Amino acid sequence: MTQNSITRSWVASANGHADFPLQNLPLGVFSSNGAAPRAGVAIGEHIFDLQVALEAGLFDGGARSAVEAMHGGQLNAFFELGSEARLALRTRLLELFSEGSTLRGSIEAQGAKLLPLAADCQMHLPARISDYTDFYVGIEHAQNVGKLFRPDNPLLPNYKHVPIGYHGRASTVRVSSTDVRRPKGQTLPAGQTEPAFGPCARLDYELELGIWIGQGNEMGDSIAIGDAAQHIAGFCLLNDWSARDIQAWEYQPLGPFLSKSFITSVSPWVVTAEALAPFRTAQPPRPQGDPQPLPYLLDKRDQDGGAFDIELEVLLLTEAMREQNLPAHRLTLSNTRYMYWTVAQMVAHHSVNGCQLQAGDLFGSGTLSGPESGQFGSLLEITEGGKKPIELASGEVRKFLEDGDEIILRARCARDGFASIGFGECRGKVLAAR
C-alpha cells in the first residue's frame, strides 16, 4: 500500500501532524491510569490502544496475529513475525482510520480507545533489549572525533572496509524523558599522569539513528546482505550520552565502557520500515579512491535504495532558558544521508561471523554529523573538545552539558508527493551527580 493512496484521517489531529499523520502509524508501548504497559499506535495527538481494539474484535487474520503477538507489553514477538505481519497491521490501521472509514463508528461503539497522547500516557521501552550494538557509521563524526583523539591518524585504515561497531550496555537503555544522572568515574586531568575520581566534567550527547531488529538468525548462520533489510523492524532516535573525560582515559585498548553505559535514551515510537519506504534513497556515491565494499556487504538493491533521507535535529534547553521562556537552541541539523554504511550492511556485517541477532536487539548508527558547521552531532565536535564554547540566548555559554540541561532529538522525513512524517522526540535532562 503506497503512502499517498490514502491521505486524510477522521482523527482530525492526524492531518498535517508533524510526526504522526495517518501515513506513519508508529508502534509503541504505553501505560495509563496505573494499568499494565500495553501496545499502541500513535495517530495525531492520540494513542490507539491495540489491546482494547483486539478485544473489541477490530482485527482479523494477519493483523490479529500481529496484535496478539504484542501481548505482555513488549513488541519482541511482533518484531519476530517480520514484514508480512507489520504490513497486515498497517493495512488494517489505514482502513480503520482513513477519512470516510465505515469503521469509525465501530471503533467508538465497541469501546476501542483513542487516548490523548500527551495527557495521561506514559511511554515505555517498546521491546526487551537482549543486546544493544552501537555502530560508528557516521564518517564525518569519525573524522571529527578521530582528529581530537588521534590528530595524526583521524580515520583508521579499517574504517572504509569495516562497518565498525561495538557492544553497548543493554541494561541502561531507557525511553525518552528518563532523567540522565551525571556519572562519576576516573579521568586523567590535563597534564597529569595520575587519574582523579569525580563527576564527569565533559558530559555530551550523540545524535544517532536507532534500529530495531526484527527476525533474528541462529548462532552460526549469517544474514546475507540481500536479505538484511527484511530483518529490520523499525527505527527510532537514539542519544548515546557520553562522558568524554571518562572515555578518553578508559577507551584503550578495548573501547568505550563506563563513559557510555550510564544511560542510552531512545524515542518511544517504532517508525516502521513500511512508513519510511518513501524516504529511502540511493547510497550516496563514495568519494573517488574509496574502496568497494567486500562482496558480503554489496547488494545492488541496497546500493540503489538502502539509504534514508531523514533530517535529524538536536535542541538544547537549559534551566535558565526554561525560566526565561526562551525557545530551545538548535545545536545540530543533520541527516541520515551521512551514514557511510547502510543499515542492511550493518546487519550483514554483524551476523557474518555467525553472531546471533534476536528480535528486539537495538542498533545505534553512531553519531550522524554532517560535514558543515551546524551539522555536528555532538558537543565534542561543535566546541572542538571544549575549546570553542557556544553562546546561548540566555547569556550562558556551554562547552559541555551542565546540570539541568535538556537535550531533545527530533527527526523529520519529507518528500514531494508524500506526507511528511516524524519520529516524535527523544528527550533527556541532566541531573547532578549523586
Place this chain on the structure above:
Amino acid sequence: MTQNSITRSWVASANGHADFPLQNLPLGVFSSNGAAPRAGVAIGEHIFDLQVALEAGLFDGGARSAVEAMHGGQLNAFFELGSEARLALRTRLLELFSEGSTLRGSIEAQGAKLLPLAADCQMHLPARISDYTDFYVGIEHAQNVGKLFRPDNPLLPNYKHVPIGYHGRASTVRVSSTDVRRPKGQTLPAGQTEPAFGPCARLDYELELGIWIGQGNEMGDSIAIGDAAQHIAGFCLLNDWSARDIQAWEYQPLGPFLSKSFITSVSPWVVTAEALAPFRTAQPPRPQGDPQPLPYLLDKRDQDGGAFDIELEVLLLTEAMREQNLPAHRLTLSNTRYMYWTVAQMVAHHSVNGCQLQAGDLFGSGTLSGPESGQFGSLLEITEGGKKPIELASGEVRKFLEDGDEIILRARCARDGFASIGFGECRGKVLAAR
C-alpha cells in the same frame, strides 16, 4: 557453615570426587528425558533434582524460598535473593546429603531424584544473561598480548588504575559442549593494505574465570567496594573464543567485536561464593612502584581476602589424538591469583558510573595467564602469534586451532584441611566454517 564440619556423604561417588564432593554443591540447570529444563545440584556423579525435591516437601523456610525462585529453569530470581538464600539452601543440602543423615530414606522414599550426571542429563545455561561484560584483569596476558599488538606500548597507562573491561555479546554465550563454528570475517593479510574475507585462520581460546552476578543495582546507584562481594552469586569457567586475525583488523578504535561474538562458552555449574570461601586469599602484593587503587576500589577486607586461589587448566584434544587414544595435551596451567583486580573491584568499577547490574549478568575475568611458559592462557601467547608452533604427541603441530580440535577448561581448589573442589569442565569442539 564451615566446609570441614561435614566431610562425607552417603552419596558414595561424592566422597573424594574431584569436582563435586559434598562441600561444593554447585547449582545448574539441566533437562532429561525430554522434560523442561529445571534446577539441580551436582553431587558426585549425580544431579539432585531440586524441583522434584521441592514437590516432595524436602525444603522449608529459606531453602524452600530459594528453590521456589528457581522455577522455570533459570536461576536469575534465585541469584537476586542473595547470599542468605544461598546459605539456607546450602545448609539444608548439607543436612540432606551428609553421611548418617536421617533424611536419606526420605529423599528416596518421597521420590526425590538423584540422576546420573553423565548418562541422561543435558546441561543448559544456568541463567538468562541480560548483559555480559568481559574484563581484562589478567595482567600477564595484557602484557603478553600488548607486546604482540603494540610492541612499543604493551601495557597502556590506564591499566594499573582502571579495571579495563568491555561489553561482550550476551546472545552467543553457550553452555559447555556446544560446538564452535569457525567464524568468517574480514582480515588484513600480512603485508597487504586491502582486506580479504574468509574463514578465520587464527582461531584461539582464552582461559577465563566467569562470574555470575547476584543482586543488582538500580540505574544511577553504585555498588560500594565494601558491599561488592555480596553481589556475586557464583563462578564458572569461561572460554572467550577469539578470532585473532579478525580481531587485529577490526579492534581499533572501539574494541573487539566480531572476533569474539561468534560464541563464548561457560561451564554449566555455578560454584557458589560459599563453596569457594576456603579458597579466598589476600590480593597478592603489587610490585614496587605500582599505584594504589583509587579509594572507590580499595577496601581492607577485599585486599585481605578478596582474591582466589583456583588452579586453572586447559587441555587440547585433536581429532588425531582421539583416533589414537592419546590423552589430551595440557596447554595451560594457571591460577586466578594472576588477576590484577579482584571480582569485588570489577563490580565496584562497573557500577561506579551508575550502570545497572542485574541478577544473571555474566562477567569474564579476561585471560588468566601466569608469568611463566606453560602458564599462558591462549595460543596467541603460547605460540607468540603463530611464530612458535607447539608439537603434540600425535605428531601434529599447532599454531592456532584447527577444525576438530577440542578445548577443555578445568579448575581445582585445594587447601590443607579442606576438601578439594572443582568446577567441572568447559568444553568446545571446533567445526569447519560454513
